[in-house]
Amino acid sequence: MQRFPILIVGGTGAFGARIAELLARDAAIEVILGGRTRGALDAQARVLSGASGRSTGIAVLDATQVCGDDIAKTGAALVINASGPFQTSDYRLAQAAIAAPCHYIDLADAPEFVTRFPSLDSAARAADVLAVSGASSVPGLSSAVVSQHRAAFSRLERLDIAISPGNAFDPGVATVASVLGGVGQPLRMLDGGAWRTVYGWQGLERVDFGAAGTRWAGYVDVPDLVLFPAHDAGLPTGGPGLGTVRFQAGLEVAAFHLGLWAASWIVRSGLVRSLAPLAPALLRIKRSFAGLGSDRGGMVVSMSGTGVDGERKTLRWLLVARSGHGPYVPALASVALARRLASGLETRRGAHACFGLVGLDAMLAEARHLDIACTLEEKPLLRGAEGAGKT
Structure with a gap:
């Protein structure tokens, strides 16, 4: 079975690690942990692999310097950005994901970052990908x-x-x-x-x-x-x-x-x-x-x-x-949306704020255990x- 590869940037952080844990439970998904420190990535990958019985990939990268080719080399079909803080971030990682091209989801809760995110809509539609900001609490x-x-x-x-x-x-x-x-x-x-x-x-x-x-x-x-x-x-x-x-x-x-x-x-x-x-x-x-x-x-x-x-x-x-x-609560929206993309159920494209994009029942289903x-x-x-x- 071909697994759906998801790169989680900030995958060793407080929320990224929990997103990775939830997604690693799904045999149809391949988790790739992304971050700047190889030691932390290796340690987290061993934990996930031990729990799931499947290999967990790593990608050493800097979200503030990454480009489309860097994302493409990971083989990811979706990037989840849990790196933050978004109050001082730009759209470099989202733009790199779109250029790769692959889907993009982040956990931003910074007002300006989320509300201006649809400015990437034309680029996302041209690349035939879905880009979503604010998939958090x-x-x-x-x-x-x-x-x-x-x-x-x-x-x-x-x-x-x-x-x-x-x-x-x-x-x-x-x-x-x-x-x-x-x-x-x-x-x-x-x-x-x-x-x-x-x-x-x-x-x-x-x-x-x-x-x-x-x-x-x-x-x-x-x-x-x-x-x-x-x-x-x-x-x-x-x-x-x-x-x-x-x-x-x-x-x-x-x-x-x-x-x-x-x-x-x-x-x-x-x-x-x-x-x-x-x-x-x-x-x-x-x-x-x-x-x-x-x-x-x-x-x-x-x-x-x-x-x-x-x-x-x-x-x-x-x-x-x-x-x-x-701390799993901020992860629920991104995990539910990622699972829809992996299954092919999610067909929307373009760049959107995560406002009414994911149903409440779908999110709470991720918290059932x-x-x-x-x-x-x-x-x-x-x-x-x-x-x-x-x-």
Whole structure:
């Protein structure tokens, strides 16, 4: 049987390694791990090969320097980019994949990177490939949740999305730098029908994550803040539609979260330009307190508006990941889409943001063997402290 070769760039990282693990379970897929350090690639390849009983390839490459010929030499039919951080990345790897030519998927959650990605559409269509950006928790999973439950509303007026990982999750320096880079930075958010400026990790509130607990959360800039209003503007709602779209993230350990909240005021004041350079030091501090908190993470998508019966309606979708399985959640969209490409079921081409591209059921099917559970309730988010409208 000829296997479908998938190159995972950043395949030894926090999310890339989990993507590789999920895809390696499929005998019809050949996993190729890509990255800059041969030693780390060899070690990860041995782990995957031992678990799957099949060989795992490696490709030593630098995502910031790669070209189409480099990708073509790997023999990949699909490139999954889990290298990040996307806030400071360009489209070099995506362009190299298209030039190879092969399909491309990334896990970007940087607003500008994802929303401008369709600029590669003409090149992707000319190469007869599919290129997708944002196949992660946001906007990939969040948009799938809303797409699945949108039919319950005659008019959707408000979206509140929140994510909080368990403290047991050990991110890499790139992931931490991405988070810190947004602390105290201005971002635009649709609130009450008007666009206003808020600041990263401010808007301090308590959010109920079900079995993962109630945690502090604050504003974070994600593609959803742009993509949902733009999509809603094109719908025939028959009246005022989506007026509020909010995204918040929270750290499980209150002292860590409140520390970032306090630091956000220093950045906002202009005394410090960015906290991103502190990523290595702060990651060491976090690791020294690894025993705090738990291995539980959560994600909430709350949808409010007018139901099909004309009455006010709020649906609250909740995902709780236990047993340290939260870091698999950002991998689900890319794995589900990769499997569709490998099977030949996916025939779309061009360059797209991962907004409603992958069905929720297909994503959750990838989590069936994981300790991840989802519920849907007619219940609003539990909020308090600074509350809505705070900066």
